[in-house]
Amino acid sequence: MKRLLLLILASLIVLSACSPKKTYLSPLELEEEKEQVKKVIEDYHRASEDKNFGKVVETLADEVIFFGTDSSEVIKTFADFKKAIEKQWQDYDKIDYGELRDVSIQMDEGATLATIIYGVNSDFIRGEETYNYYLRIARILKKKNNKWLIVSGIVGIVRPDAPYQQNGSVE
Known part of the structure; x- marks a missing residue:
């Protein structure tokens, strides 16, 4: 009985020593x-401004989900993402993003998962016209192979001058 107890105790010590410790x-x-x-987000913006899909993809995880500015814009595959971003790039000659503002980043203690919420001024240029929007953006990132990658996001356009209708929609 003593040998069995000693064997169990020794096994527990060995197993606990071998188990990975949370850092x-x-x-x-x-x-x-x-x-x-924050740098990953800035890299994403620069790649989008440059219309460089390869560089955009470098900031993304293997699987992504994005929600756009209207209820029908839900992107769950890279094919959908590529189609949406190419449409955006065709609709505008140039997009300029400003500096990130009101940045809030929450992260787990082991730095494996993070959320970032921020605002950014953006200029969408088409021909001689420039459309300025203030965007509120939220992204979730995970760390894979020591690199932060975007796994999901949502974008909202701030419309401070738009009156609200009684049903809650914006005119």
């Missing part, structure tokens, strides 16, 4: 990770 980052390390998340 928690220091506040400074978490801030560095948050800067990396």
